[in-house]
Amino acid sequence: MSDTPLKIAILGPRTPCYDLLTHFIEHNCQFGLLVEPEQADVCILNLDGFDAERLLHDHRQRNSGQPMIVLALNKPAQEGCIWVKKPLQSRQLMDALETVRHLNGKNDSAALKVVRNTDETTALNQAARQLASKHRANHKAVHTVSVSKTKYYEPVEYLQGILIKAYRQAVTTGISLRIDTGWEPIFIYPHKRLVWVDADDKKLQAFCHLSIRKFSHLTGELASGPTITPEPGGDIDKPPDGCQSMEAFLWKVSWWNSAGRLPRGVKSSQLVRLKRWPNLTRLWCPASALQVASLLYQTAKSPEDAVTALALPPADVYSFISAARATGLIERVEEKRSGPPSNLPAEKERRFDRRPRPEPARSSGGFLRKILRSLRGE
Amino acid sequence: MALYNKLIFTGPVGAGKTTAIASLSDEPPVRTDALASDMTRKFKQDTTVALDYGVMTLEGGGKLHLYGTPGQERFDFMWEILTEGGIGLALLIDNSSPDPFRDLRFFLGRFRPFIDQSGLAIGITRMDLKSDPTLEAYNREIEKLGLKAPVLEVDARSRRDVSLLVQALLFHLDPGLVVEDDDGQFAVS
Numbered sequence: 115m116s117d118t119p120l121k122i123a124i125l126g127p128r129t130p131c132y133d134l135l136t137h138f139i140e141h142n143c144q145f146g147l148l149v150e151p152e153q154a155d156v157c158i159l160n161l162d163g164f165d166a167e168r169l170l171h172d173h174r175q176r177n178s179g180q181p182m183i184v185l186a187l188n189k190p191a192q193e194g195c196i197w198v199k200k201p202l203q204s205r206q207l208m209d210a211l212e213t214v215r216h217l218n219g220k221n222d223s224a225a226l227k228v229v230r231n232t233d234e235t236t237a238l239n240q241a242a243r244q245l246a247s248k249h250r251a252n253h254k255a256v257h258t259v260s261v262s263k264t265k266y267y268e269p270v271e272y273l274q275g276i277l278i279k280a281y282r283q284a285v286t287t288g289i290s291l292r293i294d295t296g297w298e299p300i301f302i303y304p305h306k307r308l309v310w311v312d313a314d315d316k317k318l319q320a321f322c323h324l325s326i327r328k329f330s331h332l333t334g335e336l337a338s339g340p341t342i343t344p345e346p347g348g349d350i351d352k353p354p355d356g357c358q359s360m361e362a363f364l365w366k367v368s369w370w371n372s373a374g375r376l377p378r379g380v381k382s383s384q385l386v387r388l389k390r391w392p393n394l395t396r397l398w399c400p401a402s403a404l405q406v407a408s409l410l411y412q413t414a415k416s417p418e419d420a421v422t423a424l425a426l427p428p429a430d431v432y433s434f435i436s437a438a439r440a441t442g443l444i445e446r447v448e449e450k451r452s453g454p455p456s457n458l459p460a461e462k463e464r465r466f467d468r469r470p471r472p473e474p475a476r477s478s479g480g481f482l483r484k485i486l487r488s489l490r491g492e
Numbered sequence: 493m494a495l496y497n498k499l500i501f502t503g504p505v506g507a508g509k510t511t512a513i514a515s516l517s518d519e520p521p522v523r524t525d526a527l528a529s530d531m532t533r534k535f536k537q538d539t540t541v542a543l544d545y546g547v548m549t550l551e552g553g554g555k556l557h558l559y560g561t562p563g564q565e566r567f568d569f570m571w572e573i574l575t576e577g578g579i580g581l582a583l584l585i586d587n588s589s590p591d592p593f594r595d596l597r598f599f600l601g602r603f604r605p606f607i608d609q610s611g612l613a614i615g616i617t618r619m620d621l622k623s624d625p626t627l628e629a630y631n632r633e634i635e636k637l638g639l640k641a642p643v644l645e646v647d648a649r650s651r652r653d654v655s656l657l658v659q660a661l662l663f664h665l666d667p668g669l670v671v672e673d674d675d676g677q678f679a680v681s
Contacts, residue, residue, distance in 0.1 A: 390631040391642040391660065395653045404656070408663035411640065424668060481497065482579070482662050482669055484550040489516075489655045 119147040120215055123154035125169055130356065131160045131185070131202075131312050138204070146211065154180065156214040161186035162200065162299060162312065170195075181214045183207075187292070187299060201310070201354030265432075268378045271325040272371035274440055277364055280342045292345040296330050297321050301345055308357035315366070315398070322370035359396070365437045366398040372436035374429025376417060380439060382432075385447040387414040392443055399437070401490070402430040410435075414447040498577050499658065501544070501560040502603060503584035504595045508617045508648025509560040510544045512584060515651040516658070517546025517558060543574060568602060575603070580611030580661045584648065585630075588618040592625060593633055600637055612639065613661035615646030615654070 124135050135158055139146040151157055151173065159170055161184040170182070170192060184195045185202060196210045269275045276293055277300070284291045284304035293300040298317075301310040311318070321329065326340055368377075376382060388410040394403060405424050409415060417435055421428045438444045501509040514521050522545040544560030559574050575581070583599055585592050596614075600607065616630060625633075630643045642660035646653045663669055 390628065391644065393627055393645050394660070395644045395646060395656050404659050404663045405667050405669070407642070408660070409667040411642070412664075412667065425670070481550075481554065482666060484552065484554055485548070485556050486659060486662055486669060488548050488550050488556070489659055 119145055120211060120218070121149040121153055121155045122146045122211070123149055123151040123157045125151060125157050125159040125173060126163050126166060129160065129163060129312060129317070130314055131163065134202070138207070142204070143208070143211070145215075151177065155218050156181040156183060156211070158183045158185065160184075160200075160312070161190055161192075164297075167192075181217060183210045183214070200312075264375055265382065266378050267372060267375040269368070269371065269436075269440065271327060272367075273322060273326065274364070274368045274371040276326065276340045276342070277367055278440065281360060281364065283342060290345045292343050293340060294343070295326055295340040302360065303353045303357070304360075306353055306357070307360045308353050309360050309363040310354050310357045311363075318367070319370045322367055323373065361393070361441055362397050365392065365441050368440035369398065369433045369437040372433040374427075374432055375436070376432045377436050377439055380417065380435060380444070380446070382418040383416045385414040385416050385449050386410065386435060386444050387447050388438060389443050389445055392438060392441065397437075399434070400430065402426050403434050406431050406434040407438075410438075410444075496577050496579050497555060498557045498559055498575075499580060499582065499661075500575050500578045500606075501558065501582045501584065502571070502599055504586060504589065504599070506589075507584040507586040507595075508615075508646070509584055511648040512582070512615070512646075512654045512657075513544045513546040513558045513560050515649065515654045516548055518549050519547055521546035521558075543570065571602060572606075575606040575610075578606065578610055580613070580665060581607055582654075582657055582661060583612065583614045584646065585614065585616050586618050587616050587625065588622040592616075593630075596630065596633055597637070600634065600639065607639070611661050611665040612641040613657050613664060614641055614643045615648070615657045616643065617646055617648050619645045620647075 122139055124132055124139075126132060136148065139148055157173065157177075157180060159166055159173075159182065161167070161170065170184070174180075174182070182195045183198055184190055184192070185198050185200050187200045189197055189199075196213055198206045198210050269278070273295065276295065280291050280293050280300075280302055281304075283289075284302045288304055290304065291302045293302070298311050298313045298321075302308075303310070313321070330339070380386060388407060391407050391411055392399075392403075394407065397403075402424075405426065406420060409420055409424060415423065417431055418428075420426075420431045424431070435444060501512055503509055510521070510523060524543060543562060544558075546558040546560075548556040548558065550556060559578075561571050561574055581603055583596075583603070585596050585599075589595060600612075614630065614634070616627065627643050627645065634641060634643070642657075642664055644653075644657055644660060646657050648654060
């Protein structure tokens with residue numbers, strides 16, 4: 115009977131999935147020991163990750179006969195691998211590791227000190243929760259938004275376009291969907307209004323810099339274009355850990371796809387108004403979003419006039435408008451030479467106007483500014 | 493002449509006013525909780541019977557005084573006194589309560605004269621427990637009352653959430669408000 119630990123290696127780049135597995139093996143799997151791939155009894159690879167198939171091929175050439183556990187959404191075509199279906203469940207992963215232990219003759223059940231919960235709150239979920247804060251939308255981590263030199267962009271050419279299309283389909287049919295763009299697959303759970311993707315904000319933002327066509331061209335993936343397909347088994351009561359709200363996901367994708375440009379269909383001279391404030395406590399955005407929201411909620415303004423009124427960089431205003439438009443919060447207002455610039459009934463508009471409102475000019479200082487500085491920890 | 497250096501937190505019992513003030517205050521807030529003896533006991537053991545008070549120290553030594561009104565309607569005689577010199581109202585509504593729209597209408601009605609002279613921001617708490625009504629529905633409801641205000645989901649325990657609600661209120665008062673040396677982030681700890 116052997117107490118020898120099972121030597122496990124995780125292949126591939128550092129991703130949330132990689133971190134999750136590392137954390138799981140280090141903290142929740144007492145018989146597992148993380149080692150370099152060459153010394154491992156078994157390797158684990160996220161087969162849906164970038165360039166994973168080539169990685170698998172190369173690794174097997176160098177280490178033929180070494181057991182391999184692959185994590186994948188769909189059953190892989192590769193022979194001789196132990197498949198663990200994603201989204202990951204700790205029980206399935208532990209079963210796969212036990213299989214390897216049997217193969218290696220390390221099947222002493224007494225030595226198998228696995229932290230395994232009997233209820234549904236599995237060890238893997240615990241590990242995921244501990245890591246969750248690391249991969250949650252981090253306002254500080256992704257603060258440099260690249261700005262394009264052009265003024266307009268076409269949302270349908272970016273992830274934003276395919277996402278909106280998939281949202282409509284998912285919400286209309288109530289069926290969970292999967293988007294394949296050649297990048298990480300994205301899952302939509304319409305009943306819970308959630309999205310799941312195996313990527314943190316940094317990785318997502320990097321992907322958002324490219325149009326889908328450009329990404330396909332660079333990577334050679336999905337030359338036929340992105341696909342939206344039903345996800346079998348996706349109608350689960352308990353979506354996987356790390357899900358994000360559909361609204362918050364679309365908001366940030368649109369913000370980053372915009373890269374400081376206006377979406378085609380909103381001219382810089384067109385009057386626009388915000389129907390309501392975005393839920394900014396739960397959305398990714400820079401501090402200037404509060405100003406833009408406030409101005410466009412109170413008054414219909416053209417994007418270029420909003421830039422002037424707030425003295426903000428155009429990119430801040432245009433990206434906000436792009437994200438707000440994608441989430442259905444922007445309405446275009448027909449310019450009227452007389453009367454309030456609104457499509458609201460005049461009576462209602464007058465009632466709104468009863469309140470004395472300061473002109474949206476830059477304040478030079480004062481008490482409110484001091485409060486603001488204090489709130490922002492300056 | 494009243495000094496305009498107060499921010500008022502109001503809302504029904506259990507909406508998170510005391511917690512929100514504690515989240516922002518630089519000093520331990522003064523609380524006047526007492527054992528609830530009326531219907532409030534159903535919701536909370538302790539409740540605010542007079543007011544909550546906290547303070548934010550500003551640059552140059554100035555102070556922003558944070559006042560929380562008692563949630564029970566029988567203390568409404570205090571509300572007018574408390575709002576004197578207030579720059580705005582942060583209304584917190586508990587989304588898990590049996591009729592949050594009734595609470596919304598009640599507090600907006602009672603504070604309307606103050607709201608018309610100052611600013612308003614509405615924070616909806618406990619949306620993690622009950623997601624309906626949605627923020628969109630709240631917006632429709634306040635629009636029916638002829639009001640426009642930021643409506644945000646808020647966890648009163650989170651300084652960031654409460655801070656953003658107050659920042660929204662400030663920008664609602666003046667969208668042109670500017671902070672120099674802005675690093676472009678919500679740098680709220």
